[in-house]
Amino acid sequence: MAEKTINRELANVINVRLNRQLLYYIDICTRCGLCKDACHQYVATGDVTYLPAYRAELIRRVYKKYFTRTGRFMPSLIEGREPDDRLLDELYRTTYACTGCRRCMYYCPFSIDTTWLLGVAKAMLLEAGRGSPILTELAGAAVMKGENIDLFKDVILESLKDTEKEVQQITGDASAQIPVEKTGAQAMYVALAGTHTILPVAVIFHHARLDWTLSLFEAANYGYFLGDNKLAKTIADRIVDEAKRLQVTQIILSECGHAYRVMKFLYEAWAKEKLPFEVKGIVEVMHELVESGKIKLKKDSIAEAVTYHDPCQVGRNAGFYEEPRSLVKAVSRDYREMTPNREKNWCCGGGGGVVAEPAMDEFRLKTGMKKVEQIRATGARIVVSPCENCRLQLDGLNEKYNLNIKISSLMDLVADNLVAQK
Amino acid sequence: MTEEIKPDLEIDLKGLLCPLPMVRVSQNISKIPVGGVLKAVATDPGSLADIPSWARTTGNEVLRVDKGDKLYTFYVKRVK
Ligand code: SF4
Ligand code: SF4
Numbered sequence: 001m002a003e004k005t006i007n008r009e010l011a012n013v014i015n016v017r018l019n020r021q022l023l024y025y026i027d028i029c030t031r032c033g034l035c036k037d038a039c040h041q042y043v044a045t046g047d048v049t050y051l052p053a054y055r056a057e058l059i060r061r062v063y064k065k066y067f068t069r070t071g072r073f074m075p076s077l078i079e080g081r082e083p084d085d086r087l088l089d090e091l092y093r094t095t096y097a098c099t100g101c102r103r104c105m106y107y108c109p110f111s112i113d114t115t116w117l118l119g120v121a122k123a124m125l126l127e128a129g130r131g132s133p134i135l136t137e138l139a140g141a142a143v144m145k146g147e148n149i150d151l152f153k154d155v156i157l158e159s160l161k162d163t164e165k166e167v168q169q170i171t172g173d174a175s176a177q178i179p180v181e182k183t184g185a186q187a188m189y190v191a192l193a194g195t196h197t198i199l200p201v202a203v204i205f206h207h208a209r210l211d212w213t214l215s216l217f218e219a220a221n222y223g224y225f226l227g228d229n230k231l232a233k234t235i236a237d238r239i240v241d242e243a244k245r246l247q248v249t250q251i252i253l254s255e256c257g258h259a260y261r262v263m264k265f266l267y268e269a270w271a272k273e274k275l276p277f278e279v280k281g282i283v284e285v286m287h288e289l290v291e292s293g294k295i296k297l298k299k300d301s302i303a304e305a306v307t308y309h310d311p312c313q314v315g316r317n318a319g320f321y322e323e324p325r326s327l328v329k330a331v332s333r334d335y336r337e338m339t340p341n342r343e344k345n346w347c348c349g350g351g352g353g354v355v356a357e358p359a360m361d362e363f364r365l366k367t368g369m370k371k372v373e374q375i376r377a378t379g380a381r382i383v384v385s386p387c388e389n390c391r392l393q394l395d396g397l398n399e400k401y402n403l404n405i406k407i408s409s410l411m412d413l414v415a416d417n418l419v420a421q422k
Numbered sequence: 423m424t425e426e427i428k429p430d431l432e433i434d435l436k437g438l439l440c441p442l443p444m445v446r447v448s449q450n451i452s453k454i455p456v457g458g459v460l461k462a463v464a465t466d467p468g469s470l471a472d473i474p475s476w477a478r479t480t481g482n483e484v485l486r487v488d489k490g491d492k493l494y495t496f497y498v499k500r501v502k
Contacts, residue, residue, distance in 0.1 A: 137448055138441050140479035145471050148478070152471040159467035162492070193440035193468025218468065220440065356441050358449050392439065 003084075006128075010083040011066040013124040014059060018067075025117055026060050028110045029053055035104035035114070040347050041097060044367040052104035052114040055094040058087060059117050059124075088128055095121040095227075096132050097363065099354060100258070101312035101347035122227020131226055135353050138222035139231050146238035149216055156180075156216060163195040167202045172420075176206045181246065182213035188248040189282075190215040190239055190259070192388050197254045200415035201282060207418050208294040215242055215251075219259035220388070224266075225353030233270040236262055243277050250278040252285050255386040255409050257313025257351065264318070283314060283386050286414050287323035290330070296419035297330045306332040307380035309371070309394065310345040311387030324410055328384050331417040336378040346370040348385075350393020361396075368397045375403055386410040427485060427497045429461035430454040436465045436493075443469040444476045451482060451500050459485065462496045470494055 014022075035052040036042060042050045049055070058081070064071040065080025081087055100115045125131055145152060160178050168176045178198065179185065189205070189212055191197040198214065205212050217239050223232030243251050253260045260281045268275060289295045308328050314320050321342045329335045338345065349368035354360050371394075375383060383405050385391055394407045431454050435443045443464045451460050462473070470487065473496050477484045481502050488495040 134445060134448060137476060137480055138444060141444060141472060141476040144479045145475040148475070152474070155470040159470060193472055194466040195468075196439065218440065222441070356445050358445060388439070392442070 007082045007084065008066065010124050010128055011062050013127050014063050014120055015067060017120050017123065021116070022120065024110075025056070025112050026063055029056065029060070029112055030110075032109065035108050035112075038103045038107035040101070040103070040349055040370045041099075041363075041367045044349075044369045045363075049090060049094055050097065052108075053112075055098065055121070056112070056114050056117040058091050058094070059121050062087070062124075083124060083128070088125065088130055091121050092125055092130055095125065096135075096352075096357070097354065097360065099312070099347050099349060099351035101351055102316055103312070103344075103347055106316060106343055119227055126226070126228055131228065132353070132357065134357055135222050135226040138356060139226050139228065139235060142218070142220075142222060142235045142238075143231065146217065146235070149238075153216065159195065160198070160214070163199050163202070166199055167206060170199075170203050170415075171206050173206065176202070178202050179213045180216065183246050185213040185246060185248050186211040187250040187252050187285075188213050188215050188243050188246060189252045189254070190217065190219040191254045192220055192256055193218045197388070197409070197411065200409070200411040201254070203415040204286060204289070204295060204411070204418065207421050208289045210289075210294075212252075213246060213248065215239055217242065219253045219256045219263075221259055221262045222353060222356065224258055224262050225356070229266075229270055232262060233267065236267050236270075239263070240267065240271075240275065248277055250280060252280050252282055254282055255388060255411060257311045257317070257387040257389065261313050261317060281314070281318070281320070283320050283324050283410060286327060286410065290327065295414075295421075297327070297414065298417045298419055299330060300333040301417050302332045302382065303334070304382055305334040305336050305378070305380040306382045306384060307336045307338055307375065307378040308341075309338065309348060309375075309383055309385040309390060310342060311385055311390045312345070312347050312351055314386055315345060316343050324384075324386055327410060327414055331413060336380050338374040338378055346374055348390045348393045348397070350389050350396070355389055355392045355396075364393065365396055365400050368393060372397050372401045372403065375405065380405065382406045382408055384408050384410055384413055427459055427461075429497065430458035432461040432463075435462050435469070438464065439466055440468050440472060444472050447473060447476065447496070447498060448480070451480075451498060454500050456500050456502060458500050460496075460498045460500065462498065464494045464496065465492055467492075467494070469496070473498070
């Protein structure tokens with residue numbers, strides 16, 4: 001196909017997504033630069049191509065070139081650009097680097113959602129056959145697991161036996177279980193791959209006497225990071241279909257920020273259907289269990305200084321600030337807040353799927369500098385964060401910058417500090 | 423007796439959590455020739471489903487999985 005036709009088809013990716021929101025984001029940027037100091041990646045690298053407004057500008061210029069009158073006849077006047085190899089290379093580098101933290105949106109006077117615009121950029125890259133190869137593989141593996149779950153069921157169930165024994169030891173109850181495929185259970189818990197996100201939750205739910213069942217699938221969704229909404233929906237469908245089949249009234253997603261975002265805020269629009277169950281995150285569920293007295297925490301049991309890192313997808317993008325803090329503060333004698341925090345918190349640098357991209361390791365650890373400074377300033381020895389991606393990044397930062405800290409999930413913190421039930 | 427498989431490359435995935443076992447396998451399989459075998463030792467039980475799923479989706483082949491005490495050894499053949 002001629003280059004011009006290919007470029008037009010790529011530009012058309014913007015046009016088919018054009019709604020009022022996208023048009024607003026394209027039109028309204030005044031290049032005021034307020035998003036500049038909000039982005040941890042620009043702040044750490046000083047590279048202008050990582051400015052939020054610059055990344056979005058690449059999409060704007062293609063739009064202007066093809067879909068405005070001036071752009072069609074005199075593109076240079078408005079800096080219109082073709083989606084040629086150079087532009088696509090730059091788009092790939094800056095788009096898949098974005099962690100989707102939306103700190104730039106918080107500081108933008110017009111609340112421009114750069115991540116949204118970069119979603120369009122990802123769609124254009126996919127159309128050009130330039131999606132991230134590793135994210136494509138990981139998303140493909142998740143779909144494959146869904147299609148062949150009967151092949152894997154036995155190994156999953158077998159690996160759960162050891163975990164179940166651990167739950168029995170910890171709770172002192174030989175009848176404690178990790179229920180799987182329990183029809184009619186009140187809640188289905190969706191963990192992450194591996195048992196480290198199952199064990200603490202099984203202990204907590206046992207204490208709370210919750211009627212639950214464990215999903216056979218993991219919450220993580222690499223189709224979402226890839227920017228392929230169809231694939232992301234297929235991955236999420238595995239969980240939705242299982243929940244429907246088991247007729248649960250609620251699904252509870254593990255400490256995985258983007259998985260919560262997909263299921264809570266995006267899935268219904270993708271599927272054009274209302275889910276017949278409630279979607280919750282484990283953070284809010286643990287908070288509710290404490291508030292309702294179903295579980296009790298050992299007050300002030302941790303003597304070491306503890307701080308809390310707000311995962312962008314749990315805090316800024318979902319609004320859970322106080323719930324996790326109340327749990328951490330309850331068990332900590334010396335709780336120290338990072339500055340800034342809550343909606344202004346710095347991204348750790350590990351979101352958006354960048355932890356899965358080996359080529360980005362150096363960049364990722366470099367752009368975690370703000371988080372390193374924040375942690376150091378607290379003097380805390382334990383950093384709690386309810387997101388697996390954040391914890392992977394915090395582990396990396398701990399090692400690289402010799403922070404000498406322990407990184408804990410909120411689930412572990414709660415499970416390790418439960419008052420035994422009578 | 424299980425047949426001995428001579429790997430072309432061995433990688434240690436102990437302590438790594440999802441998605442890193444799959445990522446490391448993907449990264450290292452390209453370092454061996456087509457037809458060669460990558461041996462990967464993991465501790466994450468999630469990799470028992472993840473690595474074979476990754477292999478199927480990328481057109482590679484898991485020849486064998488040895489399960490020890492919380493240790494999982496994968497022999498992955500590079501097919502293409
Ligand atoms: S803060 Fe908003 S308006 Fe200002 S440059 Fe950034 S995106 Fe544009
Ligand atoms: S969402 Fe976060 S990483 Fe992406 S451009 Fe905005 S501030 Fe930077």
